[in-house]
Amino acid sequence: MSTASAHHRKSWAAAPAGFYEAEAAGLRWLGEAQPHGGARVVEVRGVGADHIDLARLHPARPTADAAEALGRELAVTHGMGAPAFGSPPAGWAGDAWIGRQQQSNEPTATWGLFYAEQRVRPFVRRALDRGHLDASGAGVVDRVCDRLASGDFDDARPPARIHGDLWSGNVVFTADGAVLIDPAAHGGHGLTDLAMLALFGCPGLGRISAAYEEAAGLAPGWRELVELHQLHPLAVHASSHGPAYAVQLVEASRTFA
Numbered sequence: 001m002s003t004a005s006a007h008h009r010k011s012w013a014a015a016p017a018g019f020y021e022a023e024a025a026g027l028r029w030l031g032e033a034q035p036h037g038g039a040r041v042v043e044v045r046g047v048g049a050d051h052i053d054l055a056r057l058h059p060a061r062p063t064a065d066a067a068e069a070l071g072r073e074l075a076v077t078h079g080m081g082a083p084a085f086g087s088p089p090a091g092w093a094g095d096a097w098i099g100r101q102q103q104s105n106e107p108t109a110t111w112g113l114f115y116a117e118q119r120v121r122p123f124v125r126r127a128l129d130r131g132h133l134d135a136s137g138a139g140v141v142d143r144v145c146d147r148l149a150s151g152d153f154d155d156a157r158p159p160a161r162i163h164g165d166l167w168s169g170n171v172v173f174t175a176d177g178a179v180l181i182d183p184a185a186h187g188g189h190g191l192t193d194l195a196m197l198a199l200f201g202c203p204g205l206g207r208i209s210a211a212y213e214e215a216a217g218l219a220p221g222w223r224e225l226v227e228l229h230q231l232h233p234l235a236v237h238a239s240s241h242g243p244a245y246a247v248q249l250v251e252a253s254r255t256f257a
Helices: 019-031 064-079 111-129 135-149 190-200 205-216 222-229 231-241 243-254
Strands: 007-011 044-048 051-055 096-098 101-103 160-162 171-174 177-180 186-188
Touching: 019 044, 019 051, 019 096, 064 160, 064 177, 064 190, 064 205, 101 111, 101 231, 111 135, 111 186, 111 231, 111 243, 135 231, 135 243, 160 190, 190 205, 190 222, 190 231, 222 231, 231 243
Parallel strands: none
Antiparallel strands: 007 051, 044 051, 096 101, 160 186, 171 177
16 A cells, blocks of 8 residues: 555644745655655645645554664765755755744854754753753753864764654654654754654664664764764753753763763
């Protein structure tokens, strides 16, 4: 049976201007990798100011083969590249969203500077303002951001075409393999997608990671940096979901402060 035999409409009456257009642009941009062996993404059937129509998917039991394939395919998608770190997907300009929280997509020369200033610090400030994070904890994260911005964690890898919100809920296993949904796509570092899968868990994570490592040619020691790439989703959740995530954020930051 086809995984796209019908369409599904997502609608949010309070959606800010551009919300669904940005999602559609991200899906289409990621989807450009499919003919080259990249990860499958859900097909966009239509988009409007307050809705997006997507091909209906039929979930199936995850398999080891599907997990391994996803790891290889994700490496291909990342390898399609982006104009710069922080670049928005083709067809979209300006800010976008992760979940329902806004975040910027300003092209930046280095990954560390982009990640610190556009992915971690804005959400740390929101968490602090909302009382979910105290000043001492924010200071720990800020020290890591200073190191990021100065280039301490930059490497030679070029900007990757990443999903940007790749927790397990945005990976739908079907009879035909894994399909990605709901991206916050931008030019970033490939480890960020793997780190989010690891943070919230995903069926076959070990096989996904091993297949990705081989296909992407990751340097030894990459696993030691996974927590660094989890600071963004932890900061997002500290802002929106409360102090428990703030505790995780600060603990992860101490490793690199």
